[in-house]
Amino acid sequence: LIPAPAWGFASGDLPLVPATADQADADAQRVLVAERVHAYAWAFDERRRDLLAACFTADAVWHGSFGDGSRVGATRGRDAIVAWLSSYWNRQDDQRRHLITTMQVDALTPTRATVICSLLLLSVRQELSPVLTSFYRVGLQLTDGQWLIDDLFEGGDLAF
Amino acid sequence: MSEAEQRPVPGWSRELGLSTVGAGSASDGDPGVDRVLIMDRIFRYAWGFDERNIDGIGECFTEDGIWEGWVMGTDHVGPFNGRAAIQGFMGEFWPNQEDQRRHVFTNIIIDDYTGSSAQAHAYLLLMSSMNAETSPVTVGPYRFDLVKDEGGVWRLSHLRGGWDSPF
Numbered sequence: 001l002i003p004a005p006a007w008g009f010a011s012g013d014l015p016l017v018p019a020t021a022d023q024a025d026a027d028a029q030r031v032l033v034a035e036r037v038h039a040y041a042w043a044f045d046e047r048r049r050d051l052l053a054a055c056f057t058a059d060a061v062w063h064g065s066f067g068d069g070s071r072v073g074a075t076r077g078r079d080a081i082v083a084w085l086s087s088y089w090n091r092q093d094d095q096r097r098h099l100i101t102t103m104q105v106d107a108l109t110p111t112r113a114t115v116i117c118s119l120l121l122l123s124v125r126q127e128l129s130p131v132l133t134s135f136y137r138v139g140l141q142l143t144d145g146q147w148l149i150d151d152l153f154e155g156g157d158l159a160f
Numbered sequence: 161m162s163e164a165e166q167r168p169v170p171g172w173s174r175e176l177g178l179s180t181v182g183a184g185s186a187s188d189g190d191p192g193v194d195r196v197l198i199m200d201r202i203f204r205y206a207w208g209f210d211e212r213n214i215d216g217i218g219e220c221f222t223e224d225g226i227w228e229g230w231v232m233g234t235d236h237v238g239p240f241n242g243r244a245a246i247q248g249f250m251g252e253f254w255p256n257q258e259d260q261r262r263h264v265f266t267n268i269i270i271d272d273y274t275g276s277s278a279q280a281h282a283y284l285l286l287m288s289s290m291n292a293e294t295s296p297v298t299v300g301p302y303r304f305d306l307v308k309d310e311g312g313v314w315r316l317s318h319l320r321g322g323w324d325s326p327f
């Protein structure tokens with residue numbers, strides 16, 4: 001199977017590490033919030049349970065609504081979210097890429113932020129093809145110097 | 161099809177004076193500004209490639225910068241060592257690529273920021289336009305090592321491209 005999903009991390013070319021507490025001043029917070037949402041996408045695509053867990057607060061919620069009217073979740077708690085999301089990896093033999101675009105950071109306070117962004121989900125199984133478009137609405141809180149996701153809602157344009 | 165008949169001619173936006181992407185700004189030392197300028201450098205690399213701006217590509221790299229890449233984690237392209245070698249590679253490559261490429265970089269995260277060096281990751285979505293049709297080419301992960309020079313300008317010291325499908 002080419003490419004093997006998560007080949008970047010497996011080959012050592014993609015040494016993603018958990019984010020660390022940053023000493024950047026307040027002007028950097030908007031960028032760090034955006035990086036956390038990006039890190040969620042990288043963690044899923046590179047099949048890194050450790051990084052996925054590092055994106056969420058212990059009591060985080062993941063839920064969504066999709067184009068066929070179905071609702072998914074809510075899945076509550078960091079461990080449950082990681083277990084649920086990573087359960088898809090055994091069923092997905094393609095390389096997924098969650099491309100996050102068109103991001104706006106709203107309601108930024110010293111300890112909370114809300115992000116709205118678009119998702120273009122791509123799949124590569126020999127050939128590249130789009131899977132779906134969605135939006136994410138992401139609530140984040142500053143916890144021990146790191147922005148962590150405590151509420152992630154996906155609005156999918158197609159059926160889940 | 162001759163170049164005169166082909167639409168669009170790669171790099172048309174720069175030729176038209178529309179995409180007047182410059183060399184980049186120096187940092188004032190603020191970490192937040194640095195993170196934005198690191199992203200800006202990645203975007204300038206994309207602009208330089210797509211608009212076939214050989215000087216713009218040169219500006220992106222340190223004098224001893226390295227460019228290399230992997231297709232699907234197996235086939236290795238490069239490395240090209242040094243700014244001049246990278247410019248030489250691109251300069252020879254572009255005439256053989258007849259379509260208008262657009263490097264769309266997203267999902268940027270920055271690790272190991274020290275104030276004078278950093279490592280960044282980004283996704284590439286590579287699009288192609290030729291003869292009134294636009295189509296995706298490939299997608300994949302890029303890794304950038306960057307350093308801030310004495311003038312406060314962030315440049316690429318090592319670019320590692322990754323592509324999930326051949327092209």
